[in-house]
Amino acid sequence: MKVLAFVSQKGGTGKSTLCRSVAIAAMEAEHSVFVLDLDPQKTTLDWSEERQRALPEVDAVRPDQLETALATLTRQSIDYVFLDTAGRDDAGTAIAIRQADYCIVPCRPTPDDLRAVRPTVATIYRAEKPCGFVLNQTPPGRRSTRVQEALTGLGAVNRVCPTPIVTRMDHQDASSLGQGVSEYAPTSPAAEEIRKLWRWVQGEIGGVRHAKAA
Template identity: 30%
Template structure:
């Protein structure tokens, strides 16, 4: 079994949105995945409680119970346990990091979010765990031009000492539409851009969890990487 901790030390980064969509993307791809909601806000529970399979999909828990839950999931044959972690206190965040095979630090392309991502990275590295930074709620490209804030965020995160997921999750209304129906973006619009981004992010995470070298294939928004390699300077 693999365990994934989805974290952010700052509210509003979209941590729960990422955790829920990754869990349901995994299940759509045949991975027996469950979600542990360890955040006192219980946002993941609010989204998923109306699903028929909620009793076997969702666990309301706390940081102190994560180790026992991890062992129970392993014994029951779960393939992937995704933890929606609390933002604070740091001791509770650390409990989630300790049981994780991979930690995903979620951040928006803003100054305060990137500062919070640095705090997440510090916890991950202090505890000697594997980590990945995922940019979320990024504005879409316009006419193939990447918004300056996104390019600057990727550039700034080069110095965070953790790899950055090549696929940025864009800010799209479909996420809220999906949550209102207790669904993922893959279930609402399987061929849409949001679904493609979630699949690409999950694919990268799943390969890392299984010890595979990240693929160099094009991501759902490979225009960003292509532009950065060419040294293009996006305009406002």
């Protein structure tokens, strides 16, 4: 089992949106998936209550319950646990980082967001965890100077997913229906970007042996 945490100690970068859609993409790739919402706002738990489908299972836990929850999931042969975390620098986020095998740090291509990755990365480094950035809510077009400068700036700090996630209404529409974007609009560019992000993350962490094939 691998635990993947979406963290950024800045609000609104896309942790919940990407966590949910990547979890759905992993499920569509036939992995067993569980999502844990550590954010007291419970955005992802609320999203799951809109869903008309049983999977993936989603639960909300307090950071002090996380270790026990993960021990239980390990016994259930879950392939990937996705952690959605609160957008602030607190003890709960630090606990999620310590429990994670890999941290995904969403960042918008704005000067404020780019500056704000530093404390997040510092917490991840202190916990000696591997991490990667994903640029989210970008303008369309990889040639955009803003996107290129952000990719270069983040790349100087750590590894970066080469696929930026463009600002697209499909993400918001999927969220409001309790869906991942690849369920809501399977052939859309938004879905394709999410699948690329998932494949990149899998490459980063080396994947896990398929529980169903075990």
